[in-house]
Amino acid sequence: MNGIDSVLIFALVAVPFFGAIVLAFFPADKHIMIHWYTRIIAAVGLAIAAYLFITFDTSGDLTKYTVDFDWLPSLGIRFTLGLSGITAPLMLLNAVIFFGGVLISWNVTHRPKDFFIWLMLLVAGVYGVFASKDLFFLFFFYELAVVPMYLLVGVWGSSTDFGTFLRTKEYGAMKVMLVLVAGSVLVWIAILAMWMEAREITGIADFSIAGLSQVEFSEGFQKLYYPFLMVGFGILAGLWPFHTWSPDGHVAAPTAVSMLHAGVLMKLGAFGILAVGMVILPKGAQFWAPTLIGLGTVNVLYGAISALGQKDLKYVIGYSSVSHMGYVLMGLGTLDVLAVDGAVLQMFAHGIMTALFFAMVGVIYQRTHIRDITVLEGLGKKMGITGVFLAVAGLTSLGLPGFSSFVAELLIFIGTYRTYPILGVLAVIGAAITAVYILRMLGKVFFGPFDENKWKDLTDANKTETGVAVLLTGFLLLWGLFPFRIVEIIDSGVAPIMERLGN
Amino acid sequence: MTADVHFELLWPEFLVAGLAFVIFTLDFFLRPERKNILAWVSVIGLAGILAFTIPYLMNENDSLFNGLYRVDDYALFFKVLSMAIGGAVILGSIHFVGRYLTHPGEYYAIILLSVLAMMMMAASGELLTAYLSLELLSFCLYILSGFALHDSKSNEASVKYILLGAFSSGLLLYGIVMLYGALGTTSFAEMAVALEGIEDIDGRLLIGLTLLISGLGFKMAAVPFHMWAPDVYEGAPMPITAYIAVGSKVAAFALVLRLFAEGLLPAIDQWNVLIAGLAALTMLFGNLVALAQTNVKRMLAYSSVGQVGFLLMGIASLSTLSSNGLMVHLVGYSATNLAVFFAITAFYNVTGKEDIVDFAGLAGRSPFLAAAITVSLFSLAGLPFLAGFVTKFYLFSAAAAEDLLWLAGVAMVASLISLYYYLNVVRQMYISPAADGEEGAIKVPNLLYGLVGVLVIIVILLGVYPEPLVNIIENATDVILPAADAAALNLP
Numbered sequence: 001m002n003g004i005d006s007v008l009i010f011a012l013v014a015v016p017f018f019g020a021i022v023l024a025f026f027p028a029d030k031h032i033m034i035h036w037y038t039r040i041i042a043a044v045g046l047a048i049a050a051y052l053f054i055t056f057d058t059s060g061d062l063t064k065y066t067v068d069f070d071w072l073p074s075l076g077i078r079f080t081l082g083l084s085g086i087t088a089p090l091m092l093l094n095a096v097i098f099f100g101g102v103l104i105s106w107n108v109t110h111r112p113k114d115f116f117i118w119l120m121l122l123v124a125g126v127y128g129v130f131a132s133k134d135l136f137f138l139f140f141f142y143e144l145a146v147v148p149m150y151l152l153v154g155v156w157g158s159s160t161d162f163g164t165f166l167r168t169k170e171y172g173a174m175k176v177m178l179v180l181v182a183g184s185v186l187v188w189i190a191i192l193a194m195w196m197e198a199r200e201i202t203g204i205a206d207f208s209i210a211g212l213s214q215v216e217f218s219e220g221f222q223k224l225y226y227p228f229l230m231v232g233f234g235i236l237a238g239l240w241p242f243h244t245w246s247p248d249g250h251v252a253a254p255t256a257v258s259m260l261h262a263g264v265l266m267k268l269g270a271f272g273i274l275a276v277g278m279v280i281l282p283k284g285a286q287f288w289a290p291t292l293i294g295l296g297t298v299n300v301l302y303g304a305i306s307a308l309g310q311k312d313l314k315y316v317i318g319y320s321s322v323s324h325m326g327y328v329l330m331g332l333g334t335l336d337v338l339a340v341d342g343a344v345l346q347m348f349a350h351g352i353m354t355a356l357f358f359a360m361v362g363v364i365y366q367r368t369h370i371r372d373i374t375v376l377e378g379l380g381k382k383m384g385i386t387g388v389f390l391a392v393a394g395l396t397s398l399g400l401p402g403f404s405s406f407v408a409e410l411l412i413f414i415g416t417y418r419t420y421p422i423l424g425v426l427a428v429i430g431a432a433i434t435a436v437y438i439l440r441m442l443g444k445v446f447f448g449p450f451d452e453n454k455w456k457d458l459t460d461a462n463k464t465e466t467g468v469a470v471l472l473t474g475f476l477l478l479w480g481l482f483p484f485r486i487v488e489i490i491d492s493g494v495a496p497i498m499e500r501l502g503n
Numbered sequence: 504m505t506a507d508v509h510f511e512l513l514w515p516e517f518l519v520a521g522l523a524f525v526i527f528t529l530d531f532f533l534r535p536e537r538k539n540i541l542a543w544v545s546v547i548g549l550a551g552i553l554a555f556t557i558p559y560l561m562n563e564n565d566s567l568f569n570g571l572y573r574v575d576d577y578a579l580f581f582k583v584l585s586m587a588i589g590g591a592v593i594l595g596s597i598h599f600v601g602r603y604l605t606h607p608g609e610y611y612a613i614i615l616l617s618v619l620a621m622m623m624m625a626a627s628g629e630l631l632t633a634y635l636s637l638e639l640l641s642f643c644l645y646i647l648s649g650f651a652l653h654d655s656k657s658n659e660a661s662v663k664y665i666l667l668g669a670f671s672s673g674l675l676l677y678g679i680v681m682l683y684g685a686l687g688t689t690s691f692a693e694m695a696v697a698l699e700g701i702e703d704i705d706g707r708l709l710i711g712l713t714l715l716i717s718g719l720g721f722k723m724a725a726v727p728f729h730m731w732a733p734d735v736y737e738g739a740p741m742p743i744t745a746y747i748a749v750g751s752k753v754a755a756f757a758l759v760l761r762l763f764a765e766g767l768l769p770a771i772d773q774w775n776v777l778i779a780g781l782a783a784l785t786m787l788f789g790n791l792v793a794l795a796q797t798n799v800k801r802m803l804a805y806s807s808v809g810q811v812g813f814l815l816m817g818i819a820s821l822s823t824l825s826s827n828g829l830m831v832h833l834v835g836y837s838a839t840n841l842a843v844f845f846a847i848t849a850f851y852n853v854t855g856k857e858d859i860v861d862f863a864g865l866a867g868r869s870p871f872l873a874a875a876i877t878v879s880l881f882s883l884a885g886l887p888f889l890a891g892f893v894t895k896f897y898l899f900s901a902a903a904a905e906d907l908l909w910l911a912g913v914a915m916v917a918s919l920i921s922l923y924y925y926l927n928v929v930r931q932m933y934i935s936p937a938a939d940g941e942e943g944a945i946k947v948p949n950l951l952y953g954l955v956g957v958l959v960i961i962v963i964l965l966g967v968y969p970e971p972l973v974n975i976i977e978n979a980t981d982v983i984l985p986a987a988d989a990a991a992l993n994l995p
Binding site: 071072073074075136139140141143144147150151154155170173174177178181182185188189192193195196199 | 824827881886887888892893896897899900903904906908911912915916918919922923926929930933934969970973977
C-alpha cells in the first residue's frame with residue numbers, strides 16, 4: 001500500500017464485499033435497517049469513487065494507487081490493484097449505478113437481506129475487475145460478478161409471456177449464467193495460453209498484466225489468441241452474434257439488477273478487450289481490429305432493428321443496449337486514440353443512460369404490472385415526472401447534443417469515418433433508427449389517448465425514484481456540457497495503450 | 504541391507520490397525536444404545552494418532568524392506584489426509600448409523616482398516632505392495648457399501664462392486680505380470696532405471712501399461728471403466744458414498760501419482776497420450792451424463808467421475824507443477840465433496856429422500872444446509888472465493904504449462920457443463936417452492952452442523968488463501984519428483 005489513495009482503491013473493493021458478509025449476520029426481518037445499511041455502503045463507495053475521480057492524477061504516474069501483495073508465488077500470482085485513466089470513470093459509473101440501484105430497490109420486500117447480499121457481491125466483483133492488475137484476480141472478480149446474477153434474476157426477477165411461449169425468469173437466469181461463464185472459459189484459455197507462452201519465453205511465471213505486456217509474443221501467437229479474448233470478453237459486452245443473453249437477461253432481472261447489468265456489467269467486457277487484449281496482444285489487436293469494428297457495426301444495426309420490433313418496454317431497452325454497445329466496440333476497433341476515448345466515454349454515458357431507462361421502466365412496471373407498449377398508452381397524464389426522465393434517457397440515447405452520449409458518439413463517428421468511411425455512415429444510420437424506436441415508444445406510452453378508468457389509481461414516481469433520476473440525469477448533463485475533464489482523464493489512460501499499438 | 508529395518512517408522516500404521524481391533528473388541532462390551540462411544544473412540548483415537556504422526560514422521564525419508572515401503576513427506580501428506588477423511592466420515596456417520604444401520608462396531612472398525620489401507624497405498628514403493636494395499640481398501644469398501652442389510656439397493660451395490668472390482672483386480676495383476684516380464688522388477692525405482700535403458704518399447708510393455716492403466720481406471724472410476732460408480736454411489740449408505748467418492752479417490756491418486764512419477768516417468772511418451780485421452784473422455788462423459796440425473800447421489804457420482812477426469816489431467820501432464828496441481832485439487836475436492844455429502848446426509852436423516860426435486864424450498868426449510876450445499880456445489884463448479892476456483896486454476900495452469908492447453912480447454916468446457924446441473928440443484932433450493940406438506944423446518948444435529956460448517960470454512964479458506972497448503976504440497980512432491988523443472992520455472 002502506498003498511502004491514502006491505494007488504501008481507498010482497496011477499500012472500494014473491500015467495502016461492498018465485507019459489507020455483504022456483515023449483512024449476512026443481520027436479522028432477516030428488519031427490512032428498514034437492511035435497506036439503510038445498504039444505502040450507507042453504496043454511499044461510501046460513491047464517495048470514495050468520486051474522490052478518486054476528482055483528484056485523479058493525469059500526469060501518468062499511477063504508482064500511488066497501487067496495492068500489491070504476494071499471493072501464490074509458485075504460479076506467479078500477486079494480488080495487485082490499481083487505478084488508471086480508464087478505470088477511474090468506470091469505477092465512478094459503478095458507484096453511481098449501485099447507489100441508484102439500491103435506492104430504486106426501496107420496494108424489494110421479498111427476502112431483501114439475501115437480495116442485497118448478492119447485489120453487494122456483484123458490485124464488489126465489478127470493482128475488483130476494474131481494479132485488478134493481475135489476470136488471476138481479474139478473472140476471479142469477473143466470475144464473482146457473474147455468479148450472483150443467477151439468484152438475483154432467478155429469485156427476484158420477472159417472467160415474460162409472449163402469448164405463444166413463455167420466457168421464465170429461471171430461463172433468463174440460467175441463460176445469463178451459462179453464456180457469461182462460457183465467455184469466461186474463452187478468456188481463461190487465453191490467459192493460460194499467454195501465461196504459458198510468457199513462461200517459455202522469459203522463464204518467469206507471471207500473471208500480471210504489466211509483466212505480460214512486456215513479453216514479445218510472436219505474431220502468430222497473438223493472432224491466434226486475441227480472438228479468445230475478443231470473443232470471450234465480447235460475449236459480456238453483447239458482441240453480435242453472442243448477444244442474445246443480454247435482452248433476455250435484462251428483461252428477466254429486477255430493476256436494480258437490470259441497471260447494474262446493462263449499466264456496468266456489459267462494460268466489463270469492453271473494458272477487458274481494451275485493458276487486457278489490446279495491452280497484452282497488440283499485434284493480435286491490430287490484425288483483428290477490422291473484424292471487431294465490423295461486428296460492432298452489425299451490433300449497432302442489428303440491435304437497433306431488433307428494438308424496432310419489440311413490444312415489451314424492457315426488450316426495447318435491452319436491444320438498444322446491444323445497439324449502443326456496438327458503438328463502444330466500433331470505437332475500440334478503430335484503434336484511434338480519439339475514437340477509443342469516445343468508446344470509453346460511451347461506456348460511461350450509456351451506463352448512466354440505460355440505468356435511467358431501466359429505473360423509469362421499473363417505476364412504470366411496479367405501478368401497472370404491464371410492460372407491453374401496445375397496452376400502455378398516454379401515461380404522461382398521470383406520470384409526468386417519469387415521462388420527463390424517460391424522455392431524457394431517450395433523447396440521450398438518440399444522441400441529442402447537450403447529453404454525454406452526443407460527445408461520445410461524435411468521437412466514435414469521427415474515428416470510424418477516418419478509418420472506415422462506409423461503416424461510419426452505417427453507424428450514423430443506426431443512430432437514425434434509434435431515433436425511430438425511441439420516439440415511437442415515448443409517443444405511444446406517454447402521449448397516446450389516456451384511459452381514465454383503467455388507470456384510476458396510477459401514481460407518479462415518488463421522491464426516492466425522482467431522486468435517483470435526478471442524480472443520473474445530472475451525470476448525463478455534466479459530461480454532455482463539460483466533457484473536457486473526463487476526456488482528459490480517459491485520454492491519460494488510453495493514449496499509452498494506443499501508442500504501443502503504433503497509432 | 505536387511506539388518507536394520509526401521510520398524511519404528513511404521514508406528515502410525517500399527518496404531519491405526521490396533522485402534523481397529525480395539526473397536527472390534529470394545530463392541531462386545533457395549534450395550535446397543537451406547538454404541539456411539541465406538542465412534543467417539545475411533546475419532547479421538549485417529550486424532551491422537553494424527554497428532555502423533557505429524558511431528559514423528561516429519562522430514563523422515565526412509566524406505567523399508569528394500570524399497571517396498573516408503574516413509575517420506577509424500578506418504579506423510581497422504582497419511583494425514585487419509586486419517587482426516589476417515590475421522591470426518593466417522594463423525595458424519597454417527598446419526599446415520601444410529602438411524603439406518605446395524606452392527607456399528609464392525610462399521611467403524613472397517614472404516615479404520617480402510618484408513619490403514621489408504622495410508623499404505625500412498626507409501627507403497629512397489630507394485631505388489633501397492634496391489635495388496637489397494638485390495639485391502641477395496642475389500643473394506645465392498646463390505647461397507649453393502650452395510651445397509653435391509654436395503655436391496657445396497658446389496659446390489661455391494662455385489663456389483665465386488666464383481667467388477669474383482670475383474671479390475673485381475674486386469675491390474677495381469678498388467679503387473681506383463682510389466683514384470685518386460686522390466687524384470689516390480690519396484691518403482693528399479694522400473695524407472697530399467698525403462699531408461701530400453702531403446703524400443705516392446706509389446707509386453709505396452710500391453711502391461713494398458714492393463715495397468717485399465718485396472719487402476721476401474722478403481723478410480725475413469726470412463727470407460729466407470730459403470731460401477733453410479734450404482735454403488737446410489738446404493739451404498741450415504742456416508743459410505745462420501746467415503747468412496749473421496750477416500751478411495753485420494754488413495755488411488757496417491758498410489759498412481761507415485762507410480763507414474765517414480766516408476767513410469769521415463770516412458771512418459773508412451774502413456775501420456777493414453778492418459779490424456781482417458782482424461783478428456785472421463786471429464787466430458789461424466790459431466791454430460793450427470794446432466795440427466797434426477798437422484799442427487801447419482802448426479803454426484805457422475806460429477807465425481809468428471810472430477811477424476813480433471814485429476815487424470817495432472818497425471819497426463821506429469822511434472823512437479825502438475826503434481827502440485829493434482830494434489831491441491833485433490834485436497835479441495837475432498838473437503839468440498841465431504842461438505843456436500845454430509846449436508847445431504849443431514850437432509851436424508853430427516854426426510855429419507857434423495858431426489859433433486861426433493862430439495863425444493865430447502866432455503867426456507869434449512870438456510871444453513873442450503874447455503875452449505877450451494878457453496879460446495881459452486882466450489883465443485885470452480886467459482887471464485889471457493890477451493891474449486893483456485894485448485895482448478897492451479898491444475899489447468901499446470902496442464903497448460905506442459906503443452907496440454909487443449910486438454911485444459913476441454914476441462915474448462917466440462918466444468919461449464921457441470922455448472923448447469925449444479926445450478927439446477929441451487930434452483931430447487933432457492934427458487935422453487937417446497938412441495939405441499941414438506942414445508943417444515945429441517946433440524947440439523949449440532950454435530951453435523953459443526954462438521955459441515957468446518958468443511959465449508961476449509962473450502963472458503965482454500966479459495967482465499969491457499970499458499971500454506973501449496974507450500975506443504977510442494978514440499979511433499981519434492982520427494983517423488985526430481986526438482987529439475989522447478990528450477991526451470993525460475994520463481995520470481
